[in-house]
Amino acid sequence: MKPKIWLSSPHMSGNELSYINEAFETNWVAPLGPNVNGFESDLESYLKDNRHVAALASGTSALHLSLIMLGVGNEDEVICQSKTFSASANPIVYQGASPVFVDSERDTWNMCPEQLEIAIKDRISKGVKPKAIIAVHLYGMPYKVDQINEVALKYSIPVVEDSAESLGSLYKGKNCGTLGDFSILSFNGNKIITTSGGGALVTKSKTLKQQAVFLATQARDDAPHYLHSQIGYNYRMSNIVAGIGRGQMTILDSHVAKRRSNHQFYFDAFKKNNKITFLQEPEGYFSNRWLSCILLDSKETREGLRLALEKENIESRPLWKPMHQQPVFEKYPSYLNGVSDELFEKGLCLPSGSNLTDNELGRIVSAINSYFVTC
Numbered sequence: 001m002k003p004k005i006w007l008s009s010p011h012m013s014g015n016e017l018s019y020i021n022e023a024f025e026t027n028w029v030a031p032l033g034p035n036v037n038g039f040e041s042d043l044e045s046y047l048k049d050n051r052h053v054a055a056l057a058s059g060t061s062a063l064h065l066s067l068i069m070l071g072v073g074n075e076d077e078v079i080c081q082s083k084t085f086s087a088s089a090n091p092i093v094y095q096g097a098s099p100v101f102v103d104s105e106r107d108t109w110n111m112c113p114e115q116l117e118i119a120i121k122d123r124i125s126k127g128v129k130p131k132a133i134i135a136v137h138l139y140g141m142p143y144k145v146d147q148i149n150e151v152a153l154k155y156s157i158p159v160v161e162d163s164a165e166s167l168g169s170l171y172k173g174k175n176c177g178t179l180g181d182f183s184i185l186s187f188n189g190n191k192i193i194t195t196s197g198g199g200a201l202v203t204k205s206k207t208l209k210q211q212a213v214f215l216a217t218q219a220r221d222d223a224p225h226y227l228h229s230q231i232g233y234n235y236r237m238s239n240i241v242a243g244i245g246r247g248q249m250t251i252l253d254s255h256v257a258k259r260r261s262n263h264q265f266y267f268d269a270f271k272k273n274n275k276i277t278f279l280q281e282p283e284g285y286f287s288n289r290w291l292s293c294i295l296l297d298s299k300e301t302r303e304g305l306r307l308a309l310e311k312e313n314i315e316s317r318p319l320w321k322p323m324h325q326q327p328v329f330e331k332y333p334s335y336l337n338g339v340s341d342e343l344f345e346k347g348l349c350l351p352s353g354s355n356l357t358d359n360e361l362g363r364i365v366s367a368i369n370s371y372f373v374t375c
Helices: 016-025 034-047 059-069 090-094 113-125 145-154 206-216 239-249 252-270 299-311 339-346 358-374
Strands: 052-056 077-081 098-102 132-136 159-162 182-186 199-203 292-295 347-350
Touching: 016 034, 016 239, 034 052, 034 199, 034 239, 052 059, 052 206, 059 090, 059 132, 059 159, 059 182, 059 199, 059 206, 077 113, 090 098, 098 113, 113 145, 132 145, 145 159, 199 206, 252 292, 252 358, 299 339, 299 347, 299 358, 339 347
Parallel strands: 077 098, 077 132, 132 159, 159 182
Antiparallel strands: 052 199, 182 199, 292 347
């Protein structure tokens, strides 16, 4: 069997080991220490815009804390992009609240501002004003930030910016991860950089960061004994994991450049294939191209191609199945225009890792071309 080509595998720089070894040598293995502080500082310097970062156990935990800090609770409603991974929606339910799903637009595949306003007006007419909006930069492509923020401001609803897939992406020159009232990052194993697992909450003030860290470390009050006046969580990133992150930060820009190069390679290879289309960057957008995605002419073509690649030991994956189609969320309100359903039927993610070799890219293109010759 030919060697496996993965969709998006971890890509180490070699610099990670020095930070990890230092953690062992100094016995900083607990969920605090110099690497945690250093990783947060590295991220703050990268993001700019006077943001403050709390390094956490996952992007999901960052989303959860953002909703807690926004006061989301039982019987509240939170608007969430339907075209996303389930981790964007799960924390809403953790809080006893209900997700309200909003469909996508075609320019970026992200939350549609028109559908967003329709949803807000309808929820208010039913007596429940949404407590927050979770908007996602899907596959590294920024959502329509100005339009989403304009609607949010009109109805005084805070925006949680889900940047799990978009570290290194820009919207009108500003870093994704700095564009919401709260922003979240993910460092899962398949992301643009990884800490094996992990995430971060990005806030607008040091006070908000301190509040997040307090909640993430079991909400232990300032006392010589263990004193707790509110519920806390075990959500802090460890010093060892943060060491991996520090090493990864040294090659973040090169990872972005390589993923964008992969996308361009695919585009050039298939630009004459009338059954394949790509999502283009609108003016003012810069995508990290975390995953290179294509749209086929039908569900049958998409699934046929996926199986053909699988036969060649090449991993590919349909675009995210919308949350309104998920059994666990089917009872919740949805405001739909059909875009995310179509994207799911026709969309396929191609291998996109920054560690893909020229030979592997050639294998992928050859397998895709062979499929279209025979189908």
